[in-house]
Amino acid sequence: MKAGTKRVLLKTICFSLITINLSNANSYKNTVTLTVWGMWDTEGDRAVIEAFEQKFPNIKVNLVRIAGGMDPQKLMTAIAGNKPPDVIQQDRFSIGEWASRDAFLPLDELIRRDNLKIEEMFYSACIKEATYEGKVYALPRYTDDRALYYNRNLFREAGLDPYKPPKTWDELFEYSRKLTKYDKHGRFISIGFIPNFGNSWLYLYGWQNGGRFMSEDGKTCLLNEPAIVEALEWMVSFYDSFKGIEAINSFSSTFQGGQYDPFLTGKIGMRIDGNWFLQHIAWYAPDLDFGVAPAPVPKGRPFISVAPAPVPKGRPFITWSGGFSMAIPRGCKHLNESWEFIKFATSVEGWLVYVDAEARRAKLRNLDYVPLLTANSIADKIIFEKYAPKKKNLREGLKVFLELMPYSKFRPVTPVGQKLWDEHVRAFELAVYHKLSPKEALDKGTEEVQKQLDKILYKPPYKPVNWNIPIIISSTILIVGVILMIIKGRNMIRENPLLKYEIRAGIAFVLPWVLGFLIFTAGPIITSLVLSFTDYDVLHPPSYVGFKNYYELITKDILFWKSLYNTFYITIFSVPLSIICGLGLSMLLNNELKFISLFRTLFFLPSIMPVVATAILWLWILHPEFGLINSFIKQLNLLLGKINILLPTPQWLGSEIWSKPSLILMGLWGVGGGVVFWLAGLNSIPRQLYEAAEIDGANWWQKFINITLPLLTPYIFFSIVMGIIGSLQIFAQAYVMTGGGPVDSTLFYVYYLFNNAFRYFRMGYASAMAWILFLVILVLTLIQIKLAPKWVHYR
């Protein structure tokens, strides 16, 4: 083209490129992207985000769904790794815990600045639960509460007045008796009420009875006060009057979800559950004739007017709430923008957007929409007017939940919130399984929580760790080692000058591993040893405490010993069993038959399957009702029943006694992995020995005892040593399958270690545990090596 045109074209291109870049740069500079964790990917949330982005065009919201749901571990590693989200939607009851560790930012300044009337906007339970030591750390978003659902049809059938739900504990018990039906074998067809099915927890009954769980000043744990002991005793006696927890669990394991929910199918007559269950009913059984009433209380219930929330006279009924709130983690890079977002999401305006989107979505699917409860009391009133379902049952039910909200209790705000929850669950399990009496169980729990609480409240003065000592010691060793190497090197070169190049190459090639060793092994070993003498929660620098961790582990920590016991239990059974089975299997496979390699492969396969996949598969196989094993036993029982024998169908992973044997059984599935190893061993035995024995008239057993076994002893020795080391480190099964339960029967050592490190922020403590493990392994291995000459034959 003509030169002139070319120049114009070039100029236009340059000009446009520059302007594009400039405008991009501008928008790049002004646009802030917020990372939000913990919001759910629902129509409503997306509507809120879009409305917010329209209101604030320079802010973009990036919704991230985090792994593991509400697992605190993820947030902790993120804050520790300096990559926290800008906003986190967090379960309210744990706010106190995070606040006490300075993980969240207090919002009072901003509330004051923007003149936010939080007392008017939010229910008192919600805002109080997000307050720690007088400061507000989160704006409450969702809330929920609990009440009694009851099936009016079943009431009619049992001769009860369908419009008079039980009001007291005694009435609840009586009604439940009438609603429970058994079949001719004494198994449940339907049950009236299960105290901890649905969502009530001991908290509800404890509060109803006037318990407090935590003192007002937050310094004393009151998990074992008499009112709560009474409540737990009532729960346990309730379970026992209906054949006990195991029978009830067996029945409830047949419950399914969705439209086969037991309340919808008449398998359970009453349940205490949250307001969310209304939506479930609306979806799957909107014409169910049911009612909602406040949960029954003990007769002559004392009126208490102390924190958490006062209950006015004449209103004996209470409920309790939980829910999610939005907080801003420390280290957030966009404070103002995050604040605008959480203000919007918890405001009336934000909620109307949310509810509108959700209602539209439900309508498109021809479902009744039951609005959720928000923490914003003003919003709730408007939402009820506009969106409450038309069906009478649902509407009235929702009304009951709404009216209970102002009088709701909430879980105590304390830095040991998670621990208090875990211990209260543990106490319930111990009591209901009759391991301990309710009082003993609660006493134990209280002690544990109090220990933790004391540690946080009465923090020993911060003693900085003197890192110089380990640094000097290790540097000295390193320098001495290097000097020795240099001296030896010089000697070698003096003897043979050509070695210079070989030495250079040798050291250069080894460098990657040496570097890795120093950075990832030697350094961490020393660091972890030092850390084991400190208190370290990752968010603050470690504080020196001497041998306190070790002392506490050995003398005060019951779970430490329990986890050791559990781990040894598994080891003692699985190591010998796997050797015997592995060897036996290999002897079977050590024959020259056709297709033998196919058989060998088949047996080998289970051992290469990933642990997580194996765990999930066996969770299914060991399912108490529909799993392969129990179904097989049940079918066998049909036959054996004729000769009056009935095999038990254990709950496997759900039973305290059977949980570890289940895992041992699962481990045995992988014995095929050692087949190759044993085959190598069997084949190393010279044939002549067998032939000589045969000439002397030895039979199969004698050959085995006198030839095979003795000559296999080196292999057996290796298996035992490696087997013990491996078995002591069992972890994934506990994490994926059982969560350490039931009643800590599968709490294994490394799992407990992991929890201490990444769930309870006790890294120093966990490091001490790691070193004790190392010592145990070392001692056991040394014992083996010492004993070896007595029974291991080398040739």
Next chain:
Amino acid sequence: MKKTRAKILLYAALVLFSLTFMLPFLWLLSTALKNYKQIFKFPPEWIPTTTKVVIQGEILLPQAFYTYDVKKAIAEQHKKLKYHYLRIATRKPQIEELLSKVSYKDEMLTVRFSRWTINKIDKDKIIFYGGDIEPAGMEEKFIKAGKLSLLSSTGNIIWIENPFPITIRNATCTVKRYVRFFWENFVDVFMELPVFLYFIKNSVLVTLLSIIGTLLSSSLVAYSFARLRWPGRDAIFVILLSTMMLPGQVTMIPVFIIYKTLGWVDTLKPLWVSSFLGNAFFIFMLRQFFLTLPKELEESAVIDGCGYFRIFWKIMLPQITPALITVIIWQFMSSWNDFMGPLIYINTKEKMTLPLGLQFFHTIHGSDYALMMAASFMMTLPVILVFFIAQRYFIEGITLTGIKE
């Protein structure tokens, strides 16, 4: 005589045991291929089946069904649902792809199907595939009522907004069961959790990088230990051996602190970077292999003035190919199955690897056993494939891990 009897006994024992061992696998596959309704059955059924329900009679469809404008319907739905969160039909909804609730009067005759059932509507009959009819034996009542109503599903797929009531006069109904493998369960895994693709991608990435890193570094270091003379060699080798006895938990926390200081938390880097710094176990094993090679190979090369790296790269490495393949396979299995590493370092679901992703999946859809089994199978498949391809090397590797030392 005795020999053949022994042989038969052996075969019998082998077959019996291998069947018992394979049972969990078969159960895995069986569950993965079943319709979710068939899973909770007692006695348990092994073969995935489905039911075919044929309803014959005079079928009357409302006019609206014939004049249903697909494009218009889609536009309407797009307008109503701004976020496209729910998948929308892109063609005329055939009765085919609907989950149906068949009801008459007040009672519910429920015909439940799997998510992607094919149904057909012909001139004089409607055919539903899949699932079960319950309560069983209700076909009689249904026939009498003769009314059929097709509603949109309660899942994440919206096909039509309003039900098209269909009337069938003089209806007869037959129900047949037959074998059908629900391959769509595997597709469902991706549908329910699209991020599963990321799990696979991340696992592949981490595994590949780990394998490359381990191969390069471990072989180099092993060669140095085996064939080169340098001061402190044997002492450092003993140190290497002793690190194998250390339980990982001792170093777990400080290593986490290192990575957090580097800012590598919630990235994939902690999972593969350390493999470029050698692996004690493989170094040990490869050193043994190098030691078995004849010295003459090197000596001739040295005389020719070859640099040590070239000797390593061109001469020694090719000689131990079987051992290298063993390293590849073992490293593959170790990386692919690694659970604790990702558990500690990965937070966001787009960065998860398969083991962690599978567990994450389990926390959401745990009760949906068909999906879980399908996902577990997909995770195990590559491992089984790799094993079959490289069986020989696999076995050789185990045999040579220092029992003789």
